[in-house]
Amino acid sequence: MASGVVRQVKRSRKPGRPMAFSRPEAVRAAMNTFWKNGFEAVSVSDLADAMGIERSSFYNTFKDRESVFLEALDLYRGLAPDAVLLTARKGAPVVPVIRAMLREICRVRSHDPEARGCLVVNSIGALVGTNDTLGPRIEEAVRGARTVLEKVLRIGIDQGEIRPVGDVRATAGLFVAFLAGLNSVSKVIRDEKELWRICQSFLASIGIDRE
Amino acid sequence: MASGVVRQVKRSRKPGRPMAFSRPEAVRAAMNTFWKNGFEAVSVSDLADAMGIERSSFYNTFKDRESVFLEALDLYRGLAPDAVLLTARKGAPVVPVIRAMLREICRVRSHDPEARGCLVVNSIGALVGTNDTLGPRIEEAVRGARTVLEKVLRIGIDQGEIRPVGDVRATAGLFVAFLAGLNSVSKVIRDEKELWRICQSFLASIGIDRE
């Protein structure tokens, strides 16, 4: 007992053969693979290939396809254009944040030569209602987006930046629907300017006009 | 030559063993299977099972998974709620048609116990950019929807039913994006009233308020 009490808290490396690859980079490779091909179309072999490792190393590091998808999803959510909404704070203008997000979506989606759209939105159609493990996580992401947007809208309305609406919650739902649709449509409409005109129509329609 | 000239134009049945199943119903079964599970997740065995036939009969009647998907897609497009937009005509009010479509979407999507959303929208994320045969067909469906909506919007604006907008084409794009997003979001937001409130927010935002 006593012999094991004082353990090295800061150990530079675990004993044993070191991994020949970076775990975070492997997750990033998985994210890109899922993003491009969709969850169902990606096999463990595909993932291992994308990661540049053997399947045995994959199974040794990750549990299975689903668990690595969840990690990839977390990574994606931090990188996605709408993550900027989390920076919105009372006291600071929110409309520029909203406009910047939409501009970024148009820019990023149209510049992606593979037209992958948004991983989360793609996954709604592919996983919600079909995959019992992953579906709820996607639902959670969608609901989370609505909650954030509702908060941002309230701040904007309180601060007189956004025209008051009767039902803020419904407007947040409208916003989420538009964002989801925009990301879907960006796979078909590939011109940045055209996407941005659609966003401008949206902003004008909900009363965010001025520059 | 001459012996084969006069042929029975109206033949009740071809010679040979009759099919033990209805082809249209088989396509319908395929549509429901693709709709529920997505293209990638459905195997030929799944299709044959859903059709109640053997795989050999499937291969005898259809070419492959993709060809039957295309047939299922055509069937779906005729059945989907937005098909009603094709009935809009100059001279007749278009706003009631639009409202009816949105109401129907909310009703149908929320009443579907399997929360399948829209087959076309689901397929955007799954097929566009990935599948070279099916992707373009989905793109075509999306572009077609925008064209129809642009026409409907122009009629509505001309007839004073809809508040004039600067960029009708962009507004049509906005409409398509909203519809796509609504169908996606309907897989997460399952309450008809809540979906309808989102639609009302949208209608109000683009200047279609009155009952």
Added chain:
DNA sequence: CTTGTTTTGGACAGTGATGAACAAAATAAT
């Protein structure tokens, strides 16, 4: 009834994916 045609059920080989198992390799700790 016989012939010709088509569908059907079952079988087949080829491909690829899964998840586990195991020995070899590579390193830290002693």
Added chain:
DNA sequence: ATTATTTTGTTCATCACTGTCCAAAACAAG
């Protein structure tokens, strides 16, 4: 240097799917 520990490369059995093939079944036409 030896030992303990971990990763890696490879192999294995199992399973599902694809597309084809063929004999049996079922019917129309003559």
